[in-house]
Amino acid sequence: MIVGVLNQKGGVGKTTLSVNLAATLAVEGARVLLIDADPQGSALDWAAARQSEPLFSVVGLPRPTVHKEISQIGQGYDHIIIDGPPRVTDLARSAIMAADVVLIPVQPSPYDIWAAEEVVKLIDEARVYKENLKSLFVVNRKIANTAIGRDVGEALAAYPIPAMNASVTQRVIFAEAAAQGLAVHEVDKDGPAAAEIKAVAIELMEFVR
Ligand SMILES: Nc1ncnc2c1ncn2[C@@H]1O[C@H](COP(=O)(O)OP(=O)(O)OP(=O)(O)O)[C@@H](O)[C@H]1O
Ligand SMILES: [Mg+2]
Secondary structure, three states, X not given: XXXXXXXXXXXXXXXXXXXXXXXXXXXXXXXXXXXXXXXXXXXXXXXXXXXXXXXXXXXXXXXXXXXXXXXXXXXXXXXXXXXXXXXXXXXXXXXXXXXXXXXXXXXXXXXXXXXXXXXXXXXXXXXXXXXXXXXXXEEEEEOOOOHHHHHHHHHHOOOOOOEOOXXXXXXXXXXXHHXXXXXXXXXXXXXHHHHHHHHHHHHHHHHHO
């Protein structure tokens, strides 16, 4: 499975979800490659901060040719996660063309919901070439028991892309784990953050099957 984690909106959780998704698939025994397609190199920074043994490989490929290079670079891996860049449209477009499924993190805020229009448009354009391209929203940084948390699903329904049932809550552990180059399950194995990431991974696998 090749997953493009994309949204031109900055700071929505692309890197956070990419590294944690890669890690959760890797502990299940899959060979996982994370492609950092962001010139900021945040996933590479995450890997560099890590003291422990790597769970999966990370390569930097902030070029609009990911879709052409992926079959070669991705050889021997079961799953490839592409951590997309904010803004840069040609890089996002290439990552979309490389992917089987595009996972779009959105925060439960009206700005994020409006801004998602950009990535929805890119996916729509890519469908001309890739009829079977799949895409899915995932709500990130949900704040438990708030009206905005509940309304976001309704607001996203205005787009022709489905939203996952699973969502990820706002939790400090995501930033704390990242600071050490760790996945949340490595900090708190049976904690709620790890469980949410696992649920996202399971739903994603079912969606692409
Ligand atoms: N569920 C969460 N709970 C708490 N903090 C989070 C959560 N998701 C992301 N963050 C924090 O929000 C910030 C932005 O997240 P992240 O870097 O993953 O977003 P991004 O979409 O990759 O950003 P960019 O567009 O700059 O690449 C980070 O400081 C991260 O630790
Ligand atoms: Mg990022």
